[in-house]
Amino acid sequence: MMMGKTCSKTTPSNLLVKRGERQKARNTPAGKETNAPLGVFVLEYDASNEDIEKTRNWKPIIKIAVSGAAGMISNHLLFKIASGEVFGPDQPVALRLLGSERSQVALEGVAMELEDCLFPLLREVDLGIDAKKVFEDADWALLIGAKPRGPGMERGDLLEMNGGLFAEQGKALNEVAKKTCKVMVVGNPCNTNALICMANAPNLDRRNFHALTRLDENRAKCQLALKAGVFYETVSNVTIWGNHSTTQVPDFVNAKIGGERCTDVIDDQTWLENDFTPAIQTRGGLLIKKWGRSSAASTAVSIADAMKALVTPTKEGDWFSSAVITDGNPYGIEEGLVFSMPCRSKGDGSYEIVEGLKINDWLRERIKKSEEELSNERSCVSHLMGVEGASCVILEDTLLPGEM
Numbered sequence: 001m002m003m004g005k006t007c008s009k010t011t012p013s014n015l016l017v018k019r020g021e022r023q024k025a026r027n028t029p030a031g032k033e034t035n036a037p038l039g040v041f042v043l044e045y046d047a048s049n050e051d052i053e054k055t056r057n058w059k060p061i062i063k064i065a066v067s068g069a070a071g072m073i074s075n076h077l078l079f080k081i082a083s084g085e086v087f088g089p090d091q092p093v094a095l096r097l098l099g100s101e102r103s104q105v106a107l108e109g110v111a112m113e114l115e116d117c118l119f120p121l122l123r124e125v126d127l128g129i130d131a132k133k134v135f136e137d138a139d140w141a142l143l144i145g146a147k148p149r150g151p152g153m154e155r156g157d158l159l160e161m162n163g164g165l166f167a168e169q170g171k172a173l174n175e176v177a178k179k180t181c182k183v184m185v186v187g188n189p190c191n192t193n194a195l196i197c198m199a200n201a202p203n204l205d206r207r208n209f210h211a212l213t214r215l216d217e218n219r220a221k222c223q224l225a226l227k228a229g230v231f232y233e234t235v236s237n238v239t240i241w242g243n244h245s246t247t248q249v250p251d252f253v254n255a256k257i258g259g260e261r262c263t264d265v266i267d268d269q270t271w272l273e274n275d276f277t278p279a280i281q282t283r284g285g286l287l288i289k290k291w292g293r294s295s296a297a298s299t300a301v302s303i304a305d306a307m308k309a310l311v312t313p314t315k316e317g318d319w320f321s322s323a324v325i326t327d328g329n330p331y332g333i334e335e336g337l338v339f340s341m342p343c344r345s346k347g348d349g350s351y352e353i354v355e356g357l358k359i360n361d362w363l364r365e366r367i368k369k370s371e372e373e374l375s376n377e378r379s380c381v382s383h384l385m386g387v388e389g390a391s392c393v394i395l396e397d398t399l400l401p402g403e404m
């Protein structure tokens, strides 16, 4: 059953709005009242009318906070989550959507569409522009919203601008989210944004923070499958090492195709090194060139995949990529970075880093480069992590996949 504060056109903009309340207050069909935003907040699930048989075995509701909720990525992702695709058919969800002053009306449009889908598992949609309200008691925080790099901006400017946003969101999570909240950072530069967020949320376990590299893993799987002439599902054990930038290392050395070593199936080292690798590193940029905007649907699918990977036991012998804290990692990567590595999960939301992958000279050299890049990024934002005095040297060739 939903509860919450009422909403009207004169409601202070930072108030968290819950849709059931509007229904209770007005009890009118969508669009009947002239001031009502059509259809928003009017769909109510009345607990007394519930089909007990259907809901008896449902798990307790979980709260999923999403920033950038009126954006293109969220526009694909929210519907996947609300449909039950991510957490399963017995997991009711509350969606808590974080927008900005500029996007708050659009956010109402998103809520309208969510309602119109009649998803039984969607029990609440709450809207707001104040992270401290939206993140309250969150079980998951999907941090998608970030500003893109504008004309004439240095990479350092982007780190600074988005870093400030993620420091604020980290503080808000620290104050109001569940201590067990899982945080998935998507807004670029996502590895360093995740690090900043983590540093500002000391109440949360550092191992609960992820930056999204599942998109790069999916891209790599697709290209390997196409080259080998097999279906995607046959490709496994693909690791993306490092930063979600053009220094990332898609690992074909340890990848498998149909259970065989990828390098045995694709016996073309030149292609793997000189075509496949840069194609994955720069695929986001190529897509922007063709499509005129950043990847959205495939990013949303990969966020759903990344979440499912944490709440479903990983297949025996396989792993997935996620950028996680390097503390205590078995590959000698500098501690205190958010770095993409091979992970496995028991399906309880946590993960372990998979040990024992073969790191040959080719991989080692490239992994080092990505590590240096992330170390430099950390120096540039250290003041946002409570450390003063570090120097900021941004390497010239450090680009987001979208910057080409």
Ligand code: LMR
Pocket (backbone or CB within 6 Å): 188, 215, 283, 284, 285, 287, 294, 295, 400, 401, 402, 403
């Ligand atoms: C992607 O990989 O598609 C995006 O991260 C690109 C971008 O810079 O938005």
